[in-house]
Amino acid sequence: MTKAPLPWQTPLWDGLISRFRAGSLPHALLFTGSVGYGKSVLAEALIHGLLCQSPTDDGVACGECQSCNLLMAGTHPDLMWLEPEEAGKAIPVDRIRAVGEFLALKGQYSDRQVVFINPAEAMNRHAANSLLKTLEEPSEDALLILISSQPSLLLPTIRSRCQQVVFPQPAAQVSEAWLQAQLKNAVEPATIKNLLALSNGAPLAAQALHETGGVAVRHDLASLWVGVAEGRADPLVCAKQWSELGLPQATRWLSSWVMDLIRLKSGVDPVAITNGDLRPQLQKLVGGLELKQLFAYLAQITETARWANGQLNAQLAMEDLMVSWSRQRTVAK
Template sequence: MPGVEHLPWHQPLWEALSGRAWQAHAYLLHGPAGSGKRELAERFAAWLLCSQPGPQDACGSCASCKLYRAASHPDLFILQPEEPGKAILIGHVRELVAAIQQTAQQGGRKVIILEPAEVMTIESANALLKSLEEPGAGTVFLLLSDQPSFLLPTIKSRCVLQACPLPPAGLAAQWLAGKLPELEAGQRDMLLQLAGGSPLRALEYAQDQLLQQRSEVVEGVKQLLKRQSSPGDLAARWAKLPPVLLLEWFAGWSQAVLRYQLTQDDADLGLADMQPVLKYISGFVQADALLQLHDWILERRVKLLRRAPLRQDLLLESLLGQWLALVQRT
């Protein structure tokens, strides 16, 4: 259907969903960030709401499809946090439940897209349970999650689970080249590596000028090691950078040093921009201390993903202080 992107790596998933003999009342589309869950959910929602769906797609011409394309379909409900990084509160769920109890205005299905499902509070998740157990006739929930392990087991048990994996590397590179022809192949490859193989996330990174931000962070780490910048200075300079992403980079660098200490293989040092730094510090950093810092980073990352109220400036200053202490020669 026009306006709904069909990602090439979704075709097997699409055939599995649209080819079902009967449609479940709730699906949990789960997979890595940037795997295209939202695009798949929107395509599926358009197909579910269409009055004359074909085997491969919504018809695109019925009244329901026209309303969907205009983003004004009265039987499509989107439940998201009010702001990125915030939780879905019980009040939001109660409003949704009240709305979907009404008769479908177009006489067909009612579809709810809930994203990201893992940011529901325990209270809001419990408020949703009854609707998942006993939805109205023709009501279909599409829950999307990057972190399904954070969901209550009672929520997952009431949904058909559909994994949404990342595409093969070759297909991801081909798709990204079509979206970013102005970039050099090396830049696109670096974006894909930083995005963990997700082409959608790589495209988002390109739009957010992440390569430039990465360069600034790498330069800051070098200045830290040379005592040209303090942890506090860098924490202030990085105030607008996503803290989860910074923790992922430092966790990756810690792992790279540990691997290199075991193998002495330059390929284990990761991306070329940090290889000289990591190779330098691997010669004297203590593995036990590095493992402790790595565990600390992962614990804070999980807290951020769970929306714990951590102050970013203090978090980064502590991280950089520990990194600096870690690499001091003994």
């Protein structure tokens, strides 16, 4: 299957291909932007296009040459793919050290060798320092592509040695049309809009939310969360179920709900909140909560989210968040 950019990525794609053809593509690219914007999709399309032996006029891989076949089989010798072995785990330092050895070799099917690291923030400090040595002395034919939804977690020296490519939020009309096509027109337009609203306008996140039954899971977890605040649910039991969602998604939902509580507490028109479908539950809570505590809780969620892709223990992190949330009920009473 040919790898190609997504519809909303055309400007980014055209810019990268133009720079490649002009010989001005940097040796290291850092793709940043929110989860669900398709950073890794564009990266894969770029890698396939650059390593393809007969790319199209638009720079897209042909999908038929020997290089493309190797890429699709995951066995291309000129590509090094680095990701955590498990979600939430770190990329081991020894794998990062191997990057230098890999780039010291000559390409077998291309005059370029590519290293893909996703997510870049999954590197611990030792791994990041090891990569820094490679970035400081890049080989002429090397291209490193780093993916990050939280670039602030990367060493400043790594960020400074990469050309950052920022992925903006796709236009609503483009996102809706794409999502409708992916779901085979089996979903009502109103549902499409709701999925995108719940995913902060990120099309791939909206698709995943629908296909994994995430909307129902979200409502179940919301009921548990409200129950903790009202003293009806055990925060530790709640934490166990929330941790199964994964810290990145869990902290995104929690922060969104708390921000809506802050909006409601501040007197914002309820229509303006992000999670309109949860308005009855949120409205029920808001009267007994204090802004100061809500802001403190939001700060705790934000700090947890910063390390969500690292080696943070999801169960313990969620227990801390749920116990803190349970203390809100002393006010709610």
